[in-house]
Amino acid sequence: MLTVDRIACTGHGICAHILSGAIDLDDWGYPILRDVAPDQGLAAEAIKLCPSRALRWQRR
Numbered sequence: 800m801l802t803v804d805r806i807a808c809t810g811h812g813i814c815a816h817i818l819s820g821a822i823d824l825d826d827w828g829y830p831i832l833r834d835v836a837p838d839q840g841l842a843a844e845a846i847k848l849c850p851s852r853a854l855r856w857q858r859r
């Protein structure tokens with residue numbers, strides 16, 4: 800499942816842009832995961848582009 804390291808995340812919002820529908824942003828620009836099993840290709844892109852390396856796949 801897709802997870803966000805909330806300590807590492809700096810609220811750039813790139814993940815929500817790539818995974819719109821799976822990730823929303825809160826009022827401060829930090830991600831809220833709506834779907835922890837989104838499209839794997841898009842998730843891989845979001846993980847690659849996250850500047851804080853805060854996004855990752857984790858085994859359930």
Ligand code: SF4
Pocket residue numbers: 803807808809810811812813814815828829830848849850851852853854
């Ligand atoms: S792209 Fe990375 S740093 Fe930016 S909001 Fe998403 S998880 Fe946080």
